[in-house]
Amino acid sequence: MKRYFYNIWETITTLMIGLGVTFGHLLRIRKGNVTLQYPEERWPQPQREIGFNLDRYNVIRSRLHVDIDDCIGCLQCSRACPVDCIKIEFVKVDKGLDIGTTSNDTKKRLLVTRFDIDMTECCFCNLCTYPCPEDCIYMTGGPNSRKHPIDYEYSTYDRSDLIFRFSNVDPDQVARLTGQNELKVGGK
Amino acid sequence: MGVNKTEEMVLNIGPQHPSTHGVLRLKVQTDGEIVTSVTPVIGYLHRCFEKHCENITYQQVIPFVDRCDYIASMNNDFGYVLAVEKLLGIEVPEKVEYIRVIMAEMNRIASHLLALGTFGLDVGAFTPFLYMFRDRERILDLFELTCGARLLYNYMWVGGLSHDIPVGFVEKTYEFLDYFEPQIDEYNNILTFNKIFIERTADVGILPVDVAINFGVTGPNLRGSGLRWDLRKDETYSIYDRFDFNVPVGQGIKGSVGDSWDRYWVRVEEMRECVKIIRQALDMMPRDGDVKAAVPKRIRPPQGAIYSRSETPRGELGFYILSDGKPKPFRLKMRSPAFTALSVLSEISQGWMISDVLAILGSLDIVLGEIDR
Ligand code: SF4
Ligand code: SF4
Numbered sequence: 001m002k003r004y005f006y007n008i009w010e011t012i013t014t015l016m017i018g019l020g021v022t023f024g025h026l027l028r029i030r031k032g033n034v035t036l037q038y039p040e041e042r043w044p045q046p047q048r049e050i051g052f053n054l055d056r057y058n059v060i061r062s063r064l065h066v067d068i069d070d071c072i073g074c075l076q077c078s079r080a081c082p083v084d085c086i087k088i089e090f091v092k093v094d095k096g097l098d099i100g101t102t103s104n105d106t107k108k109r110l111l112v113t114r115f116d117i118d119m120t121e122c123c124f125c126n127l128c129t130y131p132c133p134e135d136c137i138y139m140t141g142g143p144n145s146r147k148h149p150i151d152y153e154y155s156t157y158d159r160s161d162l163i164f165r166f167s168n169v170d171p172d173q174v175a176r177l178t179g180q181n182e183l184k185v186g187g188k
Numbered sequence: 189m190g191v192n193k194t195e196e197m198v199l200n201i202g203p204q205h206p207s208t209h210g211v212l213r214l215k216v217q218t219d220g221e222i223v224t225s226v227t228p229v230i231g232y233l234h235r236c237f238e239k240h241c242e243n244i245t246y247q248q249v250i251p252f253v254d255r256c257d258y259i260a261s262m263n264n265d266f267g268y269v270l271a272v273e274k275l276l277g278i279e280v281p282e283k284v285e286y287i288r289v290i291m292a293e294m295n296r297i298a299s300h301l302l303a304l305g306t307f308g309l310d311v312g313a314f315t316p317f318l319y320m321f322r323d324r325e326r327i328l329d330l331f332e333l334t335c336g337a338r339l340l341y342n343y344m345w346v347g348g349l350s351h352d353i354p355v356g357f358v359e360k361t362y363e364f365l366d367y368f369e370p371q372i373d374e375y376n377n378i379l380t381f382n383k384i385f386i387e388r389t390a391d392v393g394i395l396p397v398d399v400a401i402n403f404g405v406t407g408p409n410l411r412g413s414g415l416r417w418d419l420r421k422d423e424t425y426s427i428y429d430r431f432d433f434n435v436p437v438g439q440g441i442k443g444s445v446g447d448s449w450d451r452y453w454v455r456v457e458e459m460r461e462c463v464k465i466i467r468q469a470l471d472m473m474p475r476d477g478d479v480k481a482a483v484p485k486r487i488r489p490p491q492g493a494i495y496s497r498s499e500t501p502r503g504e505l506g507f508y509i510l511s512d513g514k515p516k517p518f519r520l521k522m523r524s525p526a527f528t529a530l531s532v533l534s535e536i537s538q539g540w541m542i543s544d545v546l547a548i549l550g551s552l553d554i555v556l557g558e559i560d561r
Binding site for chain 1: 244247248249250251252254255315319336337340342350374377378379381382383384
């Protein structure tokens with residue numbers, strides 16, 4: 001009998017303590033305590049100016065972007081990718097032909113005819129951005145936002161729109177530069 | 189019961205059920221409302237992790253390890269890189285060790301918050317779930333600041349880290365710990381010592397310590413049964429021997445030792461210990477050093493096999509790696525703590541009501557990504 005009433009008493013007191021906690025929260029609604037009204041408000045991105053060399057600091061996971069003019073077609077990025085979602089094809093240009101240099105003053109020897117990244121397959125592991133010798137593949141936004149701003153929503157109506165094609169070389173150009181119509185295509 | 193026995197009925201819980209914490213199907217044999225047997229059906233989330241690892245390099249395995257126990261990715265990474273480093277025989281710099289411990293313990297807090305919150309949700313307490321997720325969010329923010337990702341980090345690399353901690357991280361972490369410690373008392377007030385919660389969980393699903401050992405149950409589930417076994421203390425790896433922390437065990441405060449409430453309580457107490465460890469690690473961490481100094485250019489372990497284990501929020505995570513001297517593992521086997529925890533479910537839930545089975549399942553804190561792999 002005593003036990004019975006003790007249980008009732010304990011239930012009421014612990015319930016009151018719990019309600020006190022929730023009531024306390026009601027009284028001090030802090031910032032970040034309530035739901036964000038999404039289209040009007042956005043979750044803040046963490047601050048990025050945090051003391052690294054910004055050109056080499058690649059810490060963000062968003063859409064991949066390639067500065068295709070800087071790419072030398074070395075395939076390092078596609079080899080690093082665990083899910084093989086970077087597809088690169090290139091053609092060798094004839095010796096003596098100049099197809100320009102990269103921002104790091106590396107002479108380009110290969111013409112990248114295909115550079116596709118299937119972002120539907122990408123697992124955002126960031127592994128591809130580290131080995132690039134020219135630092136030309138990176139996640140958009142953050143410290144790279146002066147090169148390429150972040151795509152916050154990063155959504156499309158069609159899944160095929162998430163396959164990004166970066167190569168800007170057309171077949172005419174390839175034929176002209178390599179002097180051959182039959183292309184010997186290398187790469188993955 | 190005898191006379192009151194009714195015709196037995198098979199009840200399927202899941203694969204789409206909020207209380208199964210993923211895609212798990214429970215075939216529950218019931219006699220009225222009493223459960224006579226539970227058969228977990230797993231495999232809905234099978235992604236061929238182990239087979240897949242044979243075709244990718246050691247470095248590329250890390251994103252996949254992340255996806256096994258997706259709630260405590262840092263701890264999984266930690267276990268994996270420890271195994272590969274042991275195979276390669278490399279030492280990592282001091283600073284890396286400290287950052288790894290900090291990250292692993294932070295993720296342990298985040299994981300326990302999720303476990304406790306969803307456990308509360310399973311037995312009908314909605315508010316604590318929201319509070320715990322709000323605080324977990326702060327940890328995820330810190331992770332996002334550090335490595336850009338909120339859930340699947342790929343932060344720990346073999347021999348180092350993908351990058352250094354950002355400026356201001358240490359201060360922000362101290363700030364978080366100061367904020368978080370009083371929150372634990374708040375959880376206790378709102379959920380742990382709530383009479384309704386105690387009635388639902390105390391004395392329910394008692395896991396005796398000998399059964400736990402026979403089934404290979406580890407982690408907080410085993411400690412909830414009263415055995416003080418923690419790999420961080422008993423088989424120290426990394427630099428855990430430098431920190432002063434306790435290993436909480438279940439004492440049967442509200443019921444008997446090894447009940448669901450004890451498993452819950454061990455997790456609450458463990459969060460306090462994590463806070464202690466993180467504080468000490470932040471104090472002792474060397475402020476400068478290159479976190480990539482020991483990262484090998486190509487990971488090509490010598491021929492041989494290695495078994496290495498570490499303590500994740502769910503228990504003992506082991507990696508058995510067989511190397512044939514190539515850049516890809518010949519065979520990789522993962523010992524998953526959640527798998528053994530699930531296997532004990534049928535043993536301890538016989539004779540309880542259907543709603544108790546869900547409470548017991550919640551208290552075991554399983555992650556299906558790790559069970560199915
Ligand atoms: S982020 Fe990872 S998965 Fe995505 S393209 Fe780069 S390497 Fe591949
Ligand atoms: S690693 Fe860089 S330079 Fe090499 S193929 Fe990839 S994007 Fe181009």
